[in-house]
Amino acid sequence: MIRSGSVLFYKMGGSMNTKNKTGKFRIIFRFLKGNIRFFVGTLLFSVLFTACNALIPQIVKYTADHILVLDGIPDGLNVRQTLLLSALLVAASAVLSGVFNYLSKMCLAKGSENFLKSIRDTLYHHTQYLPFSWHVKHQTGEIIQRCTSDVEVIRNFVCRQLPEVFRICFLIVLYLGIMFSMNVQITLAAAAFFPVIIGYSCYFYSRIGKRFQDADEAEGALSSTVQENLTGVRVVRAFGREKYEIDRFDEKNNAYSNLWVYLGKLMSVYWASGDLITNLQVLVVMVTGVVFAVNGRITLGEFMAFISYNASLTWPVRSLGRIISDMSKAGVSMERVAYILEAEEEDAAVKCEAKSTDRNENAENIVKKKKAGQSEATLDYKIPARTAERTSEDSENKGCGEKQTLGHIIGMKPAMDGDICFRDVSFSYSPDHPVLKNINFTIPSGSTFAILGTTGSGKSTLVHLLNRLYDLPEDCGSITIGGTDIRDIDRQYLRQNIGMVLQEPFLFSRTIRENIGITKEKLLDEEIRHAAEIACVDESILHFTDGYDTIVGERGVTLSGGQKQRVAIARMLMKEAPILVFDDSLSAVDTETDNKIRKELKKEMEKATVIMISHRITSLMQADCIIVMDKGVIQQMGTHEELIHQEGPYKDIYEIQMNSDIRLMEGGAACE
Numbered sequence: 038m039i040r041s042g043s044v045l046f047y048k049m050g051g052s053m054n055t056k057n058k059t060g061k062f063r064i065i066f067r068f069l070k071g072n073i074r075f076f077v078g079t080l081l082f083s084v085l086f087t088a089c090n091a092l093i094p095q096i097v098k099y100t101a102d103h104i105l106v107l108d109g110i111p112d113g114l115n116v117r118q119t120l121l122l123s124a125l126l127v128a129a130s131a132v133l134s135g136v137f138n139y140l141s142k143m144c145l146a147k148g149s150e151n152f153l154k155s156i157r158d159t160l161y162h163h164t165q166y167l168p169f170s171w172h173v174k175h176q177t178g179e180i181i182q183r184c185t186s187d188v189e190v191i192r193n194f195v196c197r198q199l200p201e202v203f204r205i206c207f208l209i210v211l212y213l214g215i216m217f218s219m220n221v222q223i224t225l226a227a228a229a230f231f232p233v234i235i236g237y238s239c240y241f242y243s244r245i246g247k248r249f250q251d252a253d254e255a256e257g258a259l260s261s262t263v264q265e266n267l268t269g270v271r272v273v274r275a276f277g278r279e280k281y282e283i284d285r286f287d288e289k290n291n292a293y294s295n296l297w298v299y300l301g302k303l304m305s306v307y308w309a310s311g312d313l314i315t316n317l318q319v320l321v322v323m324v325t326g327v328v329f330a331v332n333g334r335i336t337l338g339e340f341m342a343f344i345s346y347n348a349s350l351t352w353p354v355r356s357l358g359r360i361i362s363d364m365s366k367a368g369v370s371m372e373r374v375a376y377i378l379e380a381e382e383e384d385a386a387v388k389c390e391a392k393s394t395d396r397n398e399n400a401e402n403i404v405k406k407k408k409a410g411q412s413e414a415t416l417d418y419k420i421p422a423r424t425a426e427r428t429s430e431d432s433e434n435k436g437c438g439e440k441q442t443l444g445h446i447i448g449m450k451p452a453m454d455g456d457i458c459f460r461d462v463s464f465s466y467s468p469d470h471p472v473l474k475n476i477n478f479t480i481p482s483g484s485t486f487a488i489l490g491t492t493g494s495g496k497s498t499l500v501h502l503l504n505r506l507y508d509l510p511e512d513c514g515s516i517t518i519g520g521t522d523i524r525d526i527d528r529q530y531l532r533q534n535i536g537m538v539l540q541e542p543f544l545f546s547r548t549i550r551e552n553i554g555i556t557k558e559k560l561l562d563e564e565i566r567h568a569a570e571i572a573c574v575d576e577s578i579l580h581f582t583d584g585y586d587t588i589v590g591e592r593g594v595t596l597s598g599g600q601k602q603r604v605a606i607a608r609m610l611m612k613e614a615p616i617l618v619f620d621d622s623l624s625a626v627d628t629e630t631d632n633k634i635r636k637e638l639k640k641e642m643e644k645a646t647v648i649m650i651s652h653r654i655t656s657l658m659q660a661d662c663i664i665v666m667d668k669g670v671i672q673q674m675g676t677h678e679e680l681i682h683q684e685g686p687y688k689d690i691y692e693i694q695m696n697s698d699i700r701l702m703e704g705g706a707a708c709e
Contacts, residue, residue, distance in 0.1 A: 064375045065191060068155045075148030076200065082141035083204040089134035091211055094345035096126045098338035149196030153188065159378065160184045166382040169506035170466075182257065183377055187370035194367035198360045205353040205360075212346045219339045226325045227347050230318035231354050237314065238358020241307050246366060248300055255293040262289045315351050322347050383508070383528065448527045453534040453615045455519020456481050457503070457646060462514035464498060464507070472498050474669045476514070480662075485639075485647040487657035489687065490666035496650045500618050503648075504535050518616075536614035538622035542605030544596070549578055550585040552604055556612040568610040571637045573630055574603035599626045606634065610641065618648045623656060631656055654691050663687070 069076065100123040104116055164172075164180065172180075209231075216224040266273060266282050273282055322343065330340045457480040465471040473495045480486040490496045501507050502516060505528055509516060516523050523531060544552050553568060554560040565585065569575040577600055581587040589595045589604075596604065602622055609617065623631045635656065638647075649657055657663055658677045665673040665680070665687045673685045680687040 062371065064378050065156075065195065065371050068152050068159070069195070071155065072148040072151045075144045075151070076196075078144035079141050079148060079200050080203055082137045082144065083200060084207055086134055086137035086141055087204060087208050087211065089130045089137060090349070091208075091215065091346075092130045093127060094342040094349075095215075096123050096130070097345060098336075098342040099123065101338035101341055102336050145196065145200060149192055152196055153192045156188050156191070156374070157184065160188070160374070163378060163380075163382065167377075167380055168383040168508075169501070171380055180377070183373045186253075187373045190367055190370040191374060194363060194370075198363060198367075202357065202360055205357050208353055209350065212350055216343060216346050219342065220329065220335050223322060223325050223329060223335070223343055227318065227322045227343075227350070230314065230321070231350070234311070234314055234318070234351075234354050235358040235361070237311065238355055239361050242359055242363065245300070245303055245307075248296065248303065249366070252293070252296045252300060255289070255296050259286075259289045259293050262286055311355060315355070318351070319347065383505075449521060449525045450527050450530045451521045452519055453531075454482050454644075454646075455521075456517075457486075457616070457648075458515075458517045459499070460515050460517070462499075462502070462509065462516060464495075464502060464509060464513060472669050473502075476669075476671060478662075478664060478671065478674065480646060480648065482519075482646055483644055484661040485649065485659065487649045487651070487660035487663040488666060489651065489654065489657060489663060489690070493668075494666040495669040496666055497620055500537070500620055500648065500650065503616075503618070504537060505531055533612075534614050535616045535618060536609040536612045537618045538602070538605045538609050538620065540602075540621040542601055542622070544589050544601055544604060546588065546590055548583075548586045548588055549581075549604060552589060553585075553607045554611060556608060560611065564611065565607075568607040569604075571610055571634075571641050572603040572606040573634050573637065574600060574607060577603075599630070602626060603634070606638075614645070616646045616648070617642060618650075620650045621652065623651070623653075628653075628655060635659070654687075654694055 100119060103119045161184070164184070213224060213228060216227065262285060266286070273279060326335065326340045326343050329335045330337060335343075459476050459478050462473055462476040463471065464473040476495075476499070488496045488499065498507075502509050503523070505523060508524065511524075518526070545555070550562075550565055553565050562585075566575060569578060569585075578585055578587070587595060589601075603626065606619075606622060623634060626634070631653070632655075639659075649660060651657055654677075660677070663673075663675065663677060663680060664671050665685065667686060673680055673683065673687050675683070681691050682688075
């Protein structure tokens, strides 16, 4: 993460590519600490399981050498005793092997699931506290893929493949040791093929790995196409684009299918050629063993044991090559997950800034600028007397004094009913594109403040800064509430005391009741109904068959745009916050309903400080103060009556909107 000008930037950008490999193992393996006993148990029981299996060929060897003798018919009693002993030994080995295998799998299951849960919990918790700017710069689908698919790849490698590597290595050492003890030459003949098998597997999987990655990306593209189509099903139906969407899906689906067909061909070649090498190795061991047995250099039992041990080694050796090749795939997933975990949480970033020695210096420079009158393009507006009277008694303690920018104490929880002051605020999302330029205004406590401006003028950015979705850098001005710099206020406490309704509100795929009451626990139905009545949405809700228990669907698809906005307003009212922000939140509501809602809100929120952002002047006319913004600068400031008598953008917009309304009314009358 780097700082550039006036906002935090993340190096990675939208693609989430990362080259940081130093901490990936440290970050991932820290999740093993709490589960180390399970993985130790897995390894221990795997060793015992493998050792028990290694006994069975020895029992076969003993049985063959004591029964299938070459110099006559063996004694019947000895045969029965030998067979009984062998059967008991095989049964005991099989039982112990099964028990140890069961215990190994149980330990592995507990350890791997705990490991997986720990990573998922940490990732989910961590993403909740990452800066808003981080989420803006990264695609949601990419984050989800890292938190699910990549985590599963890591779990599969760390919790399954690594223990399997340990078991295979132990198996190879144990079995080859036993084979060497019986005959060195046959063992060397068998072992000579193992490097070839492992090397071939590593080579194949390293070359095919890119194809698997392409297949994963094709699957992601296919899933995104389906998700986008289902989310935008209304638009597809409205424009009759079903055929186009089907063709688009077929294109993605064909690409995905063709990749897997090609992968199937490559895998077929691998398995066929691998089987050829393996069978050749078995043939060499068998021929060598037969020659040695005929010449009396090994017994029949040793020959049978060799065949058994060699057969038990073949598949693990082939698997070892695949697992080694999968290490690169797991390494990529570790880097991708580690990237998210290493991203700095927003509160951690603020604490680091608070320790900076430059902080007080910057604050003092701001104060010196103010004293020297260096604030450029500042519009000093006097709030009307009726508003000033409401706040006069608190102005001494809650006003915007100069000293508020000095002495930062992180995590404060002051009263949130003071004046809101923007002083010399400048901000940009990227170094070359400033969004706000030297903004200065004061919102007295309990007043209604309105912001009017064109798209891209910086209106919503003011709200994002106030709510600390983006942190204002120290040398770019200050925002205070009741004289306290918001950078000193506990972030969660600040957001709990600011109610926001956005132009495009997000509703969860739950009931309307749950969406309205999501800000609090244990709400009464009467409280939810009351909030809905104020937002003028109660009647619409009752028209649904299930009323307040109606599922709104994904992204609120069940509701119209205006209904979603009104449900969001009701949800905000349940919060009972002292500061309320309406960011063009009634744009989808007709003018009559808009006025009705505002009247109800004014009664309900008499003591709250209200900030309204809108393109409609009719929605802002009753505000105590209105500012007009353009290209990040305040162009005008005043009441509605003052601004319509001034030459400027407000008067121009007012006349355009009024004339449009008149023409619409005349057109409606003509139609009647």
